[in-house]
Amino acid sequence: MTVPVIPAPAQAPAAPGPDATQSLTSLAKADGVRFLLAMFTTLTGKPCAKLVPVEAADALEGEGVGFAGYAAGGMGQQPRDPDVIAIPDVRSYTPLTFVRPGLGLVHCDPHVEGRPYAFAPRVILRTLAERAAAEGMSLVSGAELEYFLVRRAADGSVVVADAGDDADQPCYDARGLTRMYEHLTAVSDAMVQLGWGPYASDHEDGNGQFEQNFHHADALTTADRIVTLRYIVQMLAEQRGMTATFMPKPFADRTGNGLHMHLSLWNGERALFPASGEDPYGMGLSRTAYAFIAGLVAHAPAMHALIAPTVNSYKRTGATTTASGATWAPREASWGGNDRTHLVRVPDGNRVELRGGDGSANSYLAAAAALEAGLDGVHRGLDPGAPGARRGPGLPRTLLDAVHALEGDDVVRGVLDAVDPEAGVSAYYAELKREEFYGWHNTVTRWELDRYLTAV
Structure with missing residues (x-):
C-alpha cells in the first residue's frame, strides 16, 4: 500500500544501469562476478536461467545461450522444436554478490532461428x-x-x-x-x-x-x-x-x-x-x-x-x-x-x-x-x-x-x-x-x- 514516489512533471526518469557499449565481461569482472545467470521468463512467469562462467561472457553476449523451450514450459514449443536462444541485454546486467559471492544476472531476449521469439514476454513488452x-x-x-x-x-x-x-x-x-x-x-x-x-x-x-x-x-x-x-x-x-x-x-x-x-x-x-x-x-x-x-x-x-x-x-x-x-x-x-x-x-x-x-x-x-x-x-x-x-x-x-x-x-x-x-x-x-x-x-x-x- 506504500505510495511510490513519482517525480515532478518536469522530470523524466534517468536512464538506468550500464549502457550498451559496455561488455558483460568488463562489467562482471569490475564487480567480482564469476558467474552470470542468463535469465528469461516463460509466459507463466517462471524465471529460467543458465549459469554462465565469466570466461564465457563474450560468447554469451555474441551468440546467446540455448534452451529447450518445451522443457522450460509455457514457451509455445514441442520437443521437436529448435532451441530458444537467450540473447543478453547488457543494460540489464545486475551484480548479485549479496545473494551468493561472485554471482550476477543479465536479462535476456529469447530468439528462435535468429528472430525475436513471439512467445517471449520480454520481447513482447519491448x-x-x-x-x-x-x-x-x-x-x-x-x-x-x-x-x-x-x-x-x-x-x-x-x-x-x-x-x-x-x-x-x-x-x-x-x-x-x-x-x-x-x-x-x-x-x-x-x-x-x-x-x-x-x-x-x-x-x-x-x-x-x-x-x-x-x-x-x-x-x-x-x-x-x-x-x-x-x-x-x-x-x-x-x-x-x-x-x-x-x-x-x-x-x-x-x-x-x-x-x-x-x-x-x-x-x-x-x-x-x-x-x-x-x-x-x-x-x-x-x-x-x-x-x-x-x-x-x-x-x-x-x-x-x-x-x-x-x-x-x-x-x-x-x-x-x-x-x-x-x-x-x-x-x-x-x-x-x-x-x-x-x-x-x-x-x-x-x-x-x-x-x-x-x-x-x-x-x-x-x-x-x-x-x-x-x-x-x-x-x-x-x-x-x-x-x-x-x-x-x-x-x-x-x-x-x-x-x-x-x-x-x-x-x-x-x-x-x-x-x-x-x-x-x-x-x-x-x-x-x-x-x-x-x-x-x-x-x-x-x-x-x-x-x-x-x-x-
Missing part, C-alpha cells in the same frame, strides 16, 4: 514499447511488490514464519517489522547497492505480509527489476529458513498479494498526464490521462487474464472479507481519486495506479497489457465517466471468465500477438490458462468433501 516510442510516447512505471514470509509446519501446512505476528490488524506494526529486520534490511541494502532507489519497507495488511518499494523507471526496466527482486527476496528468505511467496492468496482469511502498478505516459522529458488546460474531473490530470484510464477500465476483464493469471488470483479479487476487515482488492472495474477500493486509483496529478494485478503476474505481460489498454483509450479518445460512478464492466470471477474475456478482446489479444500475429501466442496462452483452470477444477478439495459427502 516490441510494444518501441511501437509506442514511434508515436512519441513511453510508459513509466513503478511497482508495489507484496509477499508473505512463511514456513512449513510439521503437519505440512503453511504458517506465518513469525509466530508472534498474530494481530487482527498487523499493518504497519513496528514490532512485526523489527522481528523481520535482518531480512527486510538485507533486501533494502541490495536495492541500494543496485541503485534502484528503495525508499520504504512496510508490514502489510496480512499477518506475515510485507512490501518493499523502489523508484520508478521505464516499463521494461521496472519489469526486469520485478523479476530480479522476486528472486532476491526468495533467495534471501531461504537463507533465513523462510519461504517468500508472491502467491495471490495463500491464506483464505488474510489479504492477498497485489502487484500494483503506478503508470504515467511521457514524451521524452515531457510528462503527458498532468493537467495543462481543461481538467473535466478535477483530478489534476490531462485529457490524455483520462483517456488512458478509460482504456484500462474498458479492457479490464480481458486484461485480468494477464495481470491476475492464476486460479488463485480470483480468491484475492473475489474475497468478501479478511481478518483485518478489508481485502484491498478491486471487485469492479471502476476508477476514482485517492480511494483504494477502485481498480484504477488516482493518487495525484502525475500518475494512475492499476490495482488489479497480483503477485502471480508476469511483469512484462502485465506492463504490456496496461500500456496497450491505456493507449487504446488514448487513440480512441475514450472518456472514463465520472470518478466513483462504478460504470465499468464487471471483473472476471474466475480464471476461466478471464480467458473468455481475453478471447473476446482484440486489443488485449493483440498484446500477446504483438511480435508475430501468425504465431498464435494468444490462442496458446488462452488454452494454457484454460487447462490450468480445468486442472484445478478436476481436483477434489476438502471443501467438497465437507459439503457433499453426506449431503444426500
Whole structure:
C-alpha cells in the first residue's frame, strides 16, 4: 500500500544501469562476478536461467545461450522444436554478490532461428514499447511488490514464519517489522547497492505480509527489476529458513498479494498526464490521462487474464472479507481519486495506479497489457465517466471468465500477438490458462468433501 514516489512533471526518469557499449565481461569482472545467470521468463512467469562462467561472457553476449523451450514450459514449443536462444541485454546486467559471492544476472531476449521469439514476454513488452516510442510516447512505471514470509509446519501446512505476528490488524506494526529486520534490511541494502532507489519497507495488511518499494523507471526496466527482486527476496528468505511467496492468496482469511502498478505516459522529458488546460474531473490530470484510464477500465476483464493469471488470483479479487476487515482488492472495474477500493486509483496529478494485478503476474505481460489498454483509450479518445460512478464492466470471477474475456478482446489479444500475429501466442496462452483452470477444477478439495459427502 506504500505510495511510490513519482517525480515532478518536469522530470523524466534517468536512464538506468550500464549502457550498451559496455561488455558483460568488463562489467562482471569490475564487480567480482564469476558467474552470470542468463535469465528469461516463460509466459507463466517462471524465471529460467543458465549459469554462465565469466570466461564465457563474450560468447554469451555474441551468440546467446540455448534452451529447450518445451522443457522450460509455457514457451509455445514441442520437443521437436529448435532451441530458444537467450540473447543478453547488457543494460540489464545486475551484480548479485549479496545473494551468493561472485554471482550476477543479465536479462535476456529469447530468439528462435535468429528472430525475436513471439512467445517471449520480454520481447513482447519491448516490441510494444518501441511501437509506442514511434508515436512519441513511453510508459513509466513503478511497482508495489507484496509477499508473505512463511514456513512449513510439521503437519505440512503453511504458517506465518513469525509466530508472534498474530494481530487482527498487523499493518504497519513496528514490532512485526523489527522481528523481520535482518531480512527486510538485507533486501533494502541490495536495492541500494543496485541503485534502484528503495525508499520504504512496510508490514502489510496480512499477518506475515510485507512490501518493499523502489523508484520508478521505464516499463521494461521496472519489469526486469520485478523479476530480479522476486528472486532476491526468495533467495534471501531461504537463507533465513523462510519461504517468500508472491502467491495471490495463500491464506483464505488474510489479504492477498497485489502487484500494483503506478503508470504515467511521457514524451521524452515531457510528462503527458498532468493537467495543462481543461481538467473535466478535477483530478489534476490531462485529457490524455483520462483517456488512458478509460482504456484500462474498458479492457479490464480481458486484461485480468494477464495481470491476475492464476486460479488463485480470483480468491484475492473475489474475497468478501479478511481478518483485518478489508481485502484491498478491486471487485469492479471502476476508477476514482485517492480511494483504494477502485481498480484504477488516482493518487495525484502525475500518475494512475492499476490495482488489479497480483503477485502471480508476469511483469512484462502485465506492463504490456496496461500500456496497450491505456493507449487504446488514448487513440480512441475514450472518456472514463465520472470518478466513483462504478460504470465499468464487471471483473472476471474466475480464471476461466478471464480467458473468455481475453478471447473476446482484440486489443488485449493483440498484446500477446504483438511480435508475430501468425504465431498464435494468444490462442496458446488462452488454452494454457484454460487447462490450468480445468486442472484445478478436476481436483477434489476438502471443501467438497465437507459439503457433499453426506449431503444426500
